[in-house]
Amino acid sequence: MAEVSYYTKEGLEKLKEELQYLKTTVRSNISKAIAEARDKGDLSENAEYDAAKEAQGLHEAKISQMQELLASARLLDESKIDTSKVLALSIVKIKNVKSGATMSYQLVSESEADLKSGKISVASPIAKGLLGKKVGDTTEITVPAGKMEFEILEISR
Missing domain, CATH: 1.10.287.180 (Transcription elongation factor, GreA/GreB, N-terminal domain)
Structure with a gap:
């Protein structure tokens, strides 16, 4: 299956x-x-x-x-997505704690992922590190460039 x-x-x-x-x-x-x-x-x-x-x-x-x-x-019915924590299809605004740079990503399936339009796969290292987190949480994520710390600023649909 x-x-x-x-x-x-x-x-x-x-x-x-x-x-x-x-x-x-x-x-x-x-x-x-x-x-x-x-x-x-x-x-x-x-x-x-x-x-x-x-x-x-x-x-x-x-x-x-x-x-x-x-x-x-x-x-997925986007109207029923809980915006209190990061889930698949959430749009997440995050801030790189070290550089202060902010970015926004939507977590989507692998086949829908398109970085140019701000859509990243839920299987990507950043998405995996964000899943289940809430606004205000900080998370350390291991990416190919090393470890990065992100703060979650906003979660929406």
């Missing part, structure tokens, strides 16, 4: 759209490539055909993997 993953509504929709795209457009393109390679003659010495069949196998494996991911996906 696959591990349950929690998603925002937009993240779950994006996952469904990507799966649909893979099942329709990409699958069709691979079928055309196989047909073109098949038309070129002897299949026993046709590298194009072999490559197209291998691409098809990899693509079908990816579709299967995404279907498993969707089957174990759960939609």
Whole structure:
């Protein structure tokens, strides 16, 4: 059984759209490539055909993997998220105690993580260090650059 993953509504929709795209457009393109390679003659010495069949196998494996991911996906109701402590989908404003720099992150599933838009995976070291903490708490988190101390300033949805 696959591990349950929690998603925002937009993240779950994006996952469904990507799966649909893979099942329709990409699958069709691979079928055309196989047909073109098949038309070129002897299949026993046709590298194009072999490559197209291998691409098809990899693509079908990816579709299967995404279907498993969707089957174990759960939609989180953001209106019911407790904002008294840091949980998945929380938006957390933190301050680096040493430098005084503040930053804001939303804790999301791994597939939704996008640092440019301020979304970090709940499996990341920073998110793991913040989970369960409350406003005013300070926490020391080990990141690739070493240990950093953060103070939680604000938690919202």
